[in-house]
Amino acid sequence: MATQAKTTATRRDFLYVATGAVGVVGVAGVVWPLIDQMNPDASVLALSSIEFDVSSIEVGQSVTIKWRGLPVFVRHRTEAEIEEAKAVPLSELKDPATDAERTKEGHEEWLIMIANCTHLGCIPVGESGEYDGWFCPCHGSVYDTAGRIRKGPAPKNLVLPPYEFVSDTLVQIG
Amino acid sequence: MAGNSTYTPTNPVEKWLDDRLPLVRFSKEHLMDFPTPKNLNYWWTFGAILAMMLVVQIVTGIILAMHYTPNVDLAFNSVEHIRRDVNYGRIIQGSHAVGASMFFFAVYVHIFRGLYFGSYKAPREILWILGCLIFLLMMATAFMGYVLPWGQMSFWGATVITNIFSAIPLVGDSLMEFLRGGFAVDNATLNRFFSLHYLLPFVIAAVVALHIWALHVPGNNNPTGVEVSSSRDTLSFHPYYTMKDLFAIVVFFIPFAWFVFFAPDILGHPDNYIMANSQVTPTHIVPEWYLLPFYAMLRAIDFNVLFIDSKLGGVIVMFGSILILFVLPWLDTSKVRSGNFRPLFRPFYWIFVLNFLALLYLGAQPAEGIYTILAKLCTAYYFVYFIVILPVLARIETPRPLPKSISESVLGTAH
Numbered sequence: 001m002a003t004q005a006k007t008t009a010t011r012r013d014f015l016y017v018a019t020g021a022v023g024v025v026g027v028a029g030v031v032w033p034l035i036d037q038m039n040p041d042a043s044v045l046a047l048s049s050i051e052f053d054v055s056s057i058e059v060g061q062s063v064t065i066k067w068r069g070l071p072v073f074v075r076h077r078t079e080a081e082i083e084e085a086k087a088v089p090l091s092e093l094k095d096p097a098t099d100a101e102r103t104k105e106g107h108e109e110w111l112i113m114i115a116n117c118t119h120l121g122c123i124p125v126g127e128s129g130e131y132d133g134w135f136c137p138c139h140g141s142v143y144d145t146a147g148r149i150r151k152g153p154a155p156k157n158l159v160l161p162p163y164e165f166v167s168d169t170l171v172q173i174g
Numbered sequence: 175m176a177g178n179s180t181y182t183p184t185n186p187v188e189k190w191l192d193d194r195l196p197l198v199r200f201s202k203e204h205l206m207d208f209p210t211p212k213n214l215n216y217w218w219t220f221g222a223i224l225a226m227m228l229v230v231q232i233v234t235g236i237i238l239a240m241h242y243t244p245n246v247d248l249a250f251n252s253v254e255h256i257r258r259d260v261n262y263g264r265i266i267q268g269s270h271a272v273g274a275s276m277f278f279f280a281v282y283v284h285i286f287r288g289l290y291f292g293s294y295k296a297p298r299e300i301l302w303i304l305g306c307l308i309f310l311l312m313m314a315t316a317f318m319g320y321v322l323p324w325g326q327m328s329f330w331g332a333t334v335i336t337n338i339f340s341a342i343p344l345v346g347d348s349l350m351e352f353l354r355g356g357f358a359v360d361n362a363t364l365n366r367f368f369s370l371h372y373l374l375p376f377v378i379a380a381v382v383a384l385h386i387w388a389l390h391v392p393g394n395n396n397p398t399g400v401e402v403s404s405s406r407d408t409l410s411f412h413p414y415y416t417m418k419d420l421f422a423i424v425v426f427f428i429p430f431a432w433f434v435f436f437a438p439d440i441l442g443h444p445d446n447y448i449m450a451n452s453q454v455t456p457t458h459i460v461p462e463w464y465l466l467p468f469y470a471m472l473r474a475i476d477f478n479v480l481f482i483d484s485k486l487g488g489v490i491v492m493f494g495s496i497l498i499l500f501v502l503p504w505l506d507t508s509k510v511r512s513g514n515f516r517p518l519f520r521p522f523y524w525i526f527v528l529n530f531l532a533l534l535y536l537g538a539q540p541a542e543g544i545y546t547i548l549a550k551l552c553t554a555y556y557f558v559y560f561i562v563i564l565p566v567l568a569r570i571e572t573p574r575p576l577p578k579s580i581s582e583s584v585l586g587t588a589h
Contacts, residue, residue, distance in 0.1 A: 038355055120485075121333040122334065122459060123453070138455065152476060
């Protein structure tokens with residue numbers, strides 16, 4: 001058989017390939033559930049939307065709430081902080097975003113962000129750092145009063161969760 | 175080197191067994207009569223010490239799993255329960271926690287011995303690569319083990335390390351959520367870490383078996399780096415090295431016992447005696463001491479390089495610092511193995527050792543001021559040593575004359 005050069009595929013060749021192909025599909029079908037079980041489960045996904053009443057937060061005060069297991073900053077910014085954030089030219093920013101893009105129209109005093117540093121996930125300390133915003137003690141990232149990255153190893157601004165104001169005081173996150 | 179045993183079954187039972195499953199022959203060849211260079215010094219005892227430490231960790235670990243509960247509400251208290259209520263739990267938990275540190279201390283000595291005496295060079299490349307693989311598995315196992323007590327350092331260590339994977343372009347965030355089993359480190363994470371922490375030591379044991387197999391094909395390297403040339407160069411493993419290794423294990427267990435009995439928490443971090451809290455980050459996050467050099471390299475990259483941002487850059491450097499060990503046999507092309515005969519290699523080697531210790535120190539310091547600059551310099555030397563210094567030395571260095579054989583180096587030239 002080895003000495004004879006074959007020019008056409010035989011029925012047997014076809015059966016080998018077909019069997020192999022069905023085998024691969026079968027194995028993939030069995031393996032996928034074994035892998036996918038590690039992804040976030042239904043009970044975790046079920047926590048993906050919350051409502052929060054911001055009326056009790058005074059100007060200059062921040063609270064940290066929990067959304068999808070992650071800490072979220074809700075900060076009632078002062079006039080000075082808003083002015084400071086608006087005055088920064090975009091060219092100075094590592095991850096450019098205007099202050100308006102960081103907040104909702106008509107609710108500029110509210111800054112709502114996921115509280116994990118975009119470097120490796122520590123929670124930055126509020127009202128500190130040289131840009132009057134947040135300072136991450138883990139690896140030294142500094143954020144400004146709009147939560148934008150200004151200095152240090154973090155690559156991005158603090159992440160904004162999807163949210164909207166249902167009324168003037170009630171926020172729906174997620 | 176197999177087949178060196180002169181084993182002949184002496185009784186009918188052994189003869190019967192030898193024809194079916196030659197277990198006795200195998201142990202004779204690999205544990206008793208294995209020809210071992212007669213000039214091995216005490217740096218060579220760390221292999222046996224490491225084997226012993228793996229056994230200690232597996233035995234204490236299996237016992238701890240009988241009393242531990244991998245649930246975010248119960249894990250922290252169950253570890254305290256082990257330490258306070260379980261009979262001898264204080265000692266067993268202490269041995270496991272301190273044992274991890276002793277295990278890493280021994281593995282570092284073992285690796286640096288290999289680096290000095292050129293144990294990674296042909297024909298021992300596979301042996302070396304398997305060792306690097308064991309080291310990688312050890313780090314993964316130790317990291318997941320550290321998460322189990324569910325203290326503040328456990329939680330934030332897990333957060334930071336799983337976050338590292340989010341640096342990977344495109345799939346990073348999905349991969350991170352996949353590893354965590356949620357958007358944040360939570361119960362799903364703790365449970366799978368417990369499962370994998372139980373599994374990986376047995377994977378390590380399997381790779382150790384391959385490591386020893388790969389050792390027993392070319393046989394041991396030795397302080398001269400000259401290959402065994404005749405039976406005059408060797409001694410049987412038993413009793414000469416079984417006894418030497420046993421003595422070294424006893425000596426090694428003295429500081430181990432001291433830590434367990436007198437200072438079981440000294441190598442840990444006080445923050446880990448606060449239960450995990452996802453709302454508060456400890457002001458100063460540090461991994462266990464044995465991971466600090468790599469942590470220092472991760473943090474050293476706080477600048478963007480072209481399209482690679484600082485976060486991804488740090489991750490590349492940290493993993494690169496370990497992956498580069500895998501290709502070391504092809505970077506150091508010098509034919510002479512032992513550093514004893516390489517006058518130019520030696521100062522650079524010792525600078526490398528000091529540099530590694532400096533990285534260990536820097537990993538524990540806050541990332542600010544002079545520390546970040548020093549960390550960058552030390553990270554640079556770590557890579558320059560492998561990528562530039564070793565290949566260049568191999569070309570320009572004139573080694574000192576090697577002894578003709580191991581026995582000549584021990585006994586002097588024959589008259």
